[in-house]
Amino acid sequence: MADLVLAGGRVLTPDGVLDPGWVSVTGGRIDAVGAGPRPDALVDLAGNWLVPGFVDVHCHGGGGRAFTGHDPALAIAAHRRHGTTTTMASLVSRPIPELARQIRELSELVRGGDIAGIHLEGPYLSAARCGAHDPRVLRPPDLDSVRTLLAAGGDTIKMITIAPELEGAVAATKLLVDNGVLVAIGHTDAAEAQVLPAVDAGASVATHLFNGMRPLHHREPGPVGALLDDERVSVELICDLVHLHPTAVRLAAHHAGPSRTLLITDAMAAAGMGDGVYDLGGLEVTVQDGVPTLAGGSLAGSTLTMDQAFRNFVQQCGLSMAEAVAATAGRPAQLLGLADEVGAVAVGLLADFVVLNQDLRVVDVYRRGHREDRS
Ligand SMILES: [Zn+2]
Numbered sequence: 001m002a003d004l005v006l007a008g009g010r011v012l013t014p015d016g017v018l019d020p021g022w023v024s025v026t027g028g029r030i031d032a033v034g035a036g037p038r039p040d041a042l043v044d045l046a047g048n049w050l051v052p053g054f055v056d057v058h059c060h061g062g063g064g065r066a067f068t069g070h071d072p073a074l075a076i077a078a079h080r081r082h083g084t085t086t087t088m089a090s091l092v093s094r095p096i097p098e099l100a101r102q103i104r105e106l107s108e109l110v111r112g113g114d115i116a117g118i119h120l121e122g123p124y125l126s127a128a129r130c131g132a133h134d135p136r137v138l139r140p141p142d143l144d145s146v147r148t149l150l151a152a153g154g155d156t157i158k159m160i161t162i163a164p165e166l167e168g169a170v171a172a173t174k175l176l177v178d179n180g181v182l183v184a185i186g187h188t189d190a191a192e193a194q195v196l197p198a199v200d201a202g203a204s205v206a207t208h209l210f211n212g213m214r215p216l217h218h219r220e221p222g223p224v225g226a227l228l229d230d231e232r233v234s235v236e237l238i239c240d241l242v243h244l245h246p247t248a249v250r251l252a253a254h255h256a257g258p259s260r261t262l263l264i265t266d267a268m269a270a271a272g273m274g275d276g277v278y279d280l281g282g283l284e285v286t287v288q289d290g291v292p293t294l295a296g297g298s299l300a301g302s303t304l305t306m307d308q309a310f311r312n313f314v315q316q317c318g319l320s321m322a323e324a325v326a327a328t329a330g331r332p333a334q335l336l337g338l339a340d341e342v343g344a345v346a347v348g349l350l351a352d353f354v355v356l357n358q359d360l361r362v363v364d365v366y367r368r369g370h371r372e373d374r375s
Helices: 073-080 096-111 143-153 169-178 192-200 222-228 246-256 306-316 321-335
Strands: 004-013 016-026 029-035 049-052 054-056 084-091 117-121 157-162 182-185 234-238 261-264 276-280 283-288 291-293 353-356 362-367
Touching (some): 004 353, 016 321, 049 321, 054 321, 073 084, 084 096, 084 362, 096 117, 096 143, 143 157, 157 169, 169 192, 192 222, 222 246, 234 246, 246 261, 261 321
Parallel strands (some): 084 117, 117 157
Antiparallel strands (some): 016 029, 283 291, 353 362
């Protein structure tokens, strides 16, 4: 006897849509998936979509909290209400000793299963493309400091963003990849010729493609052209329609395809909250009409949630439901090495689901087979 049977909806599986389809859950995992009616259903999906819980590999906070502040659980909960059932905690650039302390604190949450890992966005970034990172703390990726950060995190650091033009970037990339850490290229002013050695050394992700990097030029493709065109690289897109025009999203997603496209939030504390003044790694950020900016006007992360990114991707950028599922769940789960646990509606995986209505708004969120309280 299953703990939970959801039926009567459009279930998006890796093999296609089951309409109507059903999912059966025992002990927090999916034990069967099928097509047709289930008279014994415990939950009627009422024609809604059932998609896998979202996996966000780049998120700084939400619900009024950064992951570095007190009570990071509020940030996790804010995004969970919007369908994110697996999240990375991203840290902005800080001096090495402060980052090491933040990493040690967050490592507890990784070991407890509340977050899937830590992403260090810096401090090895280009001052010319620093965005909302404090330029005073940026530095080249010397191996000593890289080792200090790795030691602070044990195996909880899953991704580090590096500008490949900085001195030592290739050696640092090799060290990190050898330690099982994903190296992402971002906040960079590199020319294409400076990007390729880092990819050859194992860098495999583009941190928010287009944003915080030298733009594409037809005579100097720079990081955008190099990363988007390289089959070894998965590209993050901030699909809030503020950071990227829908045409830029569509161009990138079509070129990279479902096997290389990831939607991220890059959300800061204000995600899931109202407008106001917030702190981002020591910098004051003003949120107006949902858009966070620094005093100079530079964008400072987003207030995006994964359900909104999903909706924008389908409704405003013209991608399919299957492509949206791949970009919000399947591909990020694979990238994190979690594809046998999360990222799809498939037998054996954890019962992490989002129920979306016809307008792709969240109706319900299930994590480990438990319905989240979204009130
Ligand atoms: Zn960034």
